[in-house]
Amino acid sequence: MIMRKRNRPPIHxxxxxxxxxxxxxxxxxxxxxxxxxxxxxxxxxxxxxxxxVTADMALRLAKAFNTSAELWLGLQKQYDLWHAEHDSDEWQQASILPILSHHITPA
Amino acid sequence: MIMRKRNRPPIHxxxxxxxxxxxxxxxxxxxxxxxxxxxxxxxxxxxxxxxxVTADMALRLAKAFNTSAELWLGLQKQYDLWHAEHDSDEWQQASILPILSHHITPA
DNA sequence: GCTTAGTGCAAAGCATAGCTTTACACTAAG
DNA sequence: CTTAGTGTAAAGCTATGCTTTGCACTAAGC
Known part of the structure; x- marks a missing residue:
């Protein structure tokens, strides 16, 4: 699946x-x-x-506009993800490395 | 897009x-x-x-397991949606009707 | 047996999120 | 001027999400 990195905040x-x-x-x-x-x-x-848009609100919007709740919560998810990545303490994320096969702490 | 309704909780x-x-x-x-x-x-x-799995945690999992954050938050989203629909006060949702063209409140 | 590492889970504290009602000042329309 | 709608702020409340501490349990090692 192609995943292009967004450089701008997803739409709310x-x-x-x-x-x-x-x-x-x-x-x-x-x-x-x-x-x-x-x-x-x-x-x-x-x-x-x-x-x-919370899960509960997504359900309401879905009923009101005759759409899927996934749509609304999906938009919110993308929005949250982007901001979690950009607005927050980036040092924290940077310090997390991929877990490789040799994850066992060498004594 | 085919959207089959789940009858069981999505996996956490x-x-x-x-x-x-x-x-x-x-x-x-x-x-x-x-x-x-x-x-x-x-x-x-x-x-x-x-x-x-919060947005922040999704990002960490993505880094740790070399996957996408969307994966983790998407799973959580499905989980949240299902439970919002089933665990909650269902009367509330039931009372929400589709907004049709004649949404204007007739005086 | 005893020790050690790991576990799930409960409890308490804390900060934030999400929602409510109330209130105020503004715009646009009649 | 009145009326309907608006954005936004403030205060209060409950629920979330995270932390540390603690305890009882399991499994593995000697």
């Missing part, structure tokens, strides 16, 4: 919601919140990429 | 670690923990499916 699921669903459907954030049975603040935070 | 990434990596490599949980620069308890919890 909130952007998809905004541009691919809310705008075409001329659906407001407030209406979205009601539909998802969540608070307006939470809906707004997701749409504005300030809050993540 | 910890099981993959255990059977596909630790055992073949005869690598101990303690050694794994050291390699990942995490505590033995955390490593044990993951291997025994009691703790999730």
């Amino acid at each position: 699921p909130g952007e998809i919601i905004k541009y691919d669903y809310l705008e075409p459907l001329s659906l407001s954030v407030t209406e979205l919140a009601k539909h998802l049975h969540t608070s307006r603040v939470t809906a707004s935070n997701i749409v504005n990429t300030h809050a993540p | 990434p910890g099981e993959i670690i255990k059977y596909d990596y630790l055992e073949p490599l005869s690598l101990s949980v303690t050694e794994l923990a050291k390699h990942l620069h995490t505590s033995r308890v955390t490593a044990s919890n993951i291997v025994n499916t009691h703790a999730p």
Whole structure:
């Protein structure tokens, strides 16, 4: 499987919601919140990429937009991965080496 | 894309670690923990499916086992989704309906 | 037998995440 | 001006994810 390394942050699921669903459907954030049975603040935070799409929320989005929950959580996963790799303490990751066959600690 | 609904919980990434990596490599949980620069308890919890593979941990596993972080986080994602769908308050999800074209609240 | 390495698991502490309600200031439309 | 919608902040709450410590168990070595 070809895996090209991203040099830019993957899109946040909130952007998809905004541009691919809310705008075409001329659906407001407030209406979205009601539909998802969540608070307006939470809906707004997701749409504005300030809050993540959790597994639970992915299921709700899937029902609301008749899509798959995998889609939404997959987008979030890519987003999380990228930021975990870039925003965090990089020294930590750098110090992890591949485990080879000679992993046994030589006494 | 064919999407078959699972009737059983997806495998936890910890099981993959255990059977596909630790055992073949005869690598101990303690050694794994050291390699990942995490505590033995955390490593044990993951291997025994009691703790999730986070984005950060997925990156470490990827480095250690020379795999992709997407693999590990993807497994976790499937696991989370399934449990969010089954373990939780199902009434909540059931009440969410597809947003149709006539989403405008009729006054 | 005894010791040593490894194990799972529980407990406690701590920081962060994710959600809630409330509130405020802003825009756009009637 | 009023009304609906908005973004964002603040505070509170619960749940997560990680840590260290501790304990009881197993298996392997002598």
